[in-house]
Amino acid sequence: MTPNRVWGAERARGHVFIACSLDGYIATQGGEIDWLNTYAASGEEYGYEEFIASVDGIVMGRRTYEKALSFPAWPYELPVVVTSRSMKSNDLPIELTDSVEVSDADPADLVSALTERGLHSLYIDGGQVIQSFMRAGLIDEMIVSRVPLLLGAGIPLFGSDGPRLEMEHVATKSFPSGLVQSRYRATTR
Amino acid sequence: MTPNRVWGAERARGHVFIACSLDGYIATQGGEIDWLNTYAASGEEYGYEEFIASVDGIVMGRRTYEKALSFPAWPYELPVVVTSRSMKSNDLPIELTDSVEVSDADPADLVSALTERGLHSLYIDGGQVIQSFMRAGLIDEMIVSRVPLLLGAGIPLFGSDGPRLEMEHVATKSFPSGLVQSRYRATTR
Numbered sequence: 001m002t003p004n005r006v007w008g009a010e011r012a013r014g015h016v017f018i019a020c021s022l023d024g025y026i027a028t029q030g031g032e033i034d035w036l037n038t039y040a041a042s043g044e045e046y047g048y049e050e051f052i053a054s055v056d057g058i059v060m061g062r063r064t065y066e067k068a069l070s071f072p073a074w075p076y077e078l079p080v081v082v083t084s085r086s087m088k089s090n091d092l093p094i095e096l097t098d099s100v101e102v103s104d105a106d107p108a109d110l111v112s113a114l115t116e117r118g119l120h121s122l123y124i125d126g127g128q129v130i131q132s133f134m135r136a137g138l139i140d141e142m143i144v145s146r147v148p149l150l151l152g153a154g155i156p157l158f159g160s161d162g163p164r165l166e167m168e169h170v171a172t173k174s175f176p177s178g179l180v181q182s183r184y185r186a187t188t189r
Numbered sequence: 190m191t192p193n194r195v196w197g198a199e200r201a202r203g204h205v206f207i208a209c210s211l212d213g214y215i216a217t218q219g220g221e222i223d224w225l226n227t228y229a230a231s232g233e234e235y236g237y238e239e240f241i242a243s244v245d246g247i248v249m250g251r252r253t254y255e256k257a258l259s260f261p262a263w264p265y266e267l268p269v270v271v272t273s274r275s276m277k278s279n280d281l282p283i284e285l286t287d288s289v290e291v292s293d294a295d296p297a298d299l300v301s302a303l304t305e306r307g308l309h310s311l312y313i314d315g316g317q318v319i320q321s322f323m324r325a326g327l328i329d330e331m332i333v334s335r336v337p338l339l340l341g342a343g344i345p346l347f348g349s350d351g352p353r354l355e356m357e358h359v360a361t362k363s364f365p366s367g368l369v370q371s372r373y374r375a376t377t378r
Contacts, residue, residue: 022333022347022356022373023213023346023347023351024212024213024347134339144211146371148355148356148357148358148373149353149354149355149356150323150347150351150352150353150354150355150356151351151353152350152351152352152353152354153349153350153351156349157212158211158212158213158339160342160345161341161342162212162339162340162341162342163339163341164338164339164340164341165338165339165341166337166338166339167211167337167338167339167367168337168367169337169363169367169368169369171363172361172363172369174358174360174361174371178356178357178358179358180358180361180369180371182335182363182369184211184337
């Protein structure tokens with residue numbers, strides 16, 4: 001298990017804030033998330049602003065990065081690390097080179113490095129990245145919002161070769177739209 | 190889409206009442222559900238008695254049947270149909286031949302037949318059976334209880350080739366144990 005302290009400092013915590021379908025997909029097979037639009041546009045407060053204000057860095061996979069890149073404007077102000085073995089820093093658009101970097105480090109090494117840089121709280125985003133951080137014991141909290149739609153197929157939030165892991169349920173809230181948001185914490189390891 | 194009326198009678202409704210892990214598994218790969226024991230023993234009221242009193246027949250897959258058969262006593266008083274292509278009525282233990290039958294009919298034909306027999310409300314149980322009824326548009330209500338445990342792998346509640354289907358969220362309730370129970374209804378088709 002990954003130690004919780006890195007060079008004497010508490011290792012940066014891993015936080016997940018993600019929406020998925022009732023059947024556990026975070027996007028269609030083609031990466032589409034337009035089925036989430038009605039929720040984004042609902043005016044309901046899912047706590048994203050509060051969440052994003054609570055973290056000081058973001059780690060995401062390549063697909064999540066490419067999705068963010070397709071938005072009209074880059075949606076993050078925080079430093080971002082894109083985990084990828086194939087992508088290089090050269091692949092970043094010039095306007096992002098100050099705030100985005102690419103890393104092929106494994107989760108434990110990446111968290112150690114970010115902890116040494118003084119980061120405390122990381123937003124871990126993207127199915128595969130979440131799964132690999134989960135396997136490494138580096139996810140401390142998950143806020144999962146389930147929307148009342150079965151996608152039938154897609155990119156799963158949880159894979160089929162994850163760790164067996166007890167979580168602690170902190171709270172669940174449901175919204176008039178039918179979105180159900182649950183917060184879980186890793187149990188003490 | 191399967192018609193909602195059969196020979197002038199309202200077709201029997203399909204109801205799901207199931208527990209799954211946070212990552213959507215209803216059993217381990219080997220079919221184990223011992224990780225649910227703490228919830229069964231918690232004294233918390235998940236509404237199973239009320240649910241089972243609301244249905245008048247049960248349709249389950251072979252694995253669910255075999256699991257039930259492994260219990261100290263057969264747990265159902267209602268008529269049960271086991272859907273299987275390989276199993277025969279001869280395979281049933283003699284003491285179950287009055288209350289259990291085996292069918293290889295497809296979901297629509299099976300529901301038509303049960304409707305003609307006067308059944309109104311069916312408990313649909315088992316991952317594959319739920320998925321095939323879902324694909325056939327024969328699930329009208331789902332009560333899903335998620336326990337705060339990631340299994341990592343196992344028998345999925347929802348497969349990866351299901352239909353895309355909007356559901357209506359009716360209510361969600363969470364329990365001190367961390368189990369979160371949500372009730373969904375099929376939207377009008």
